[in-house]
Amino acid sequence: MRNGPMSDDRGAVTVEAAIAVCALVAVFGLVLAGVAAVVDQMRCTDAATQAARMLARGTPASAAERLVDATAPEGATMTVDRVGGAVVVRVSVRPAGGLLPGVVARAEARAELEPGVVGEVGDAPP
Numbered sequence: 001m002r003n004g005p006m007s008d009d010r011g012a013v014t015v016e017a018a019i020a021v022c023a024l025v026a027v028f029g030l031v032l033a034g035v036a037a038v039v040d041q042m043r044c045t046d047a048a049t050q051a052a053r054m055l056a057r058g059t060p061a062s063a064a065e066r067l068v069d070a071t072a073p074e075g076a077t078m079t080v081d082r083v084g085g086a087v088v089v090r091v092s093v094r095p096a097g098g099l100l101p102g103v104v105a106r107a108e109a110r111a112e113l114e115p116g117v118v119g120e121v122g123d124a125p126p
Helices: 012-056 061-071
Strands: 077-083 086-093 105-112
Touching: 012 061, 012 077, 012 086, 012 105, 061 077
Parallel strands: none
Antiparallel strands: 077 086, 086 105
């Protein structure tokens, strides 16, 4: 055994364990944020699909906006375009409350207009 101030290793395992626990907590947080991003993506897809179907049937855009507010994650935005004989709805949101920088959940749904639906669909020109 060596004697002196440099030979004392007491506490080294405690420091290593503390660093390991912090790293595990950080990885676990990122995994949870990733799962939340996937869930937000699925909710955006559902909201866009349902809104496109509603608008294709001739439902007012305000009803589709209420549906997206209720179905999509909080803070989601909806845009509506009319392309030929179809309506295209896009829903997007920053998932997990913005914990993942640069990640945006986006969904796009297209539905053919029902026969007899004429005029404006959502905010798009006829």
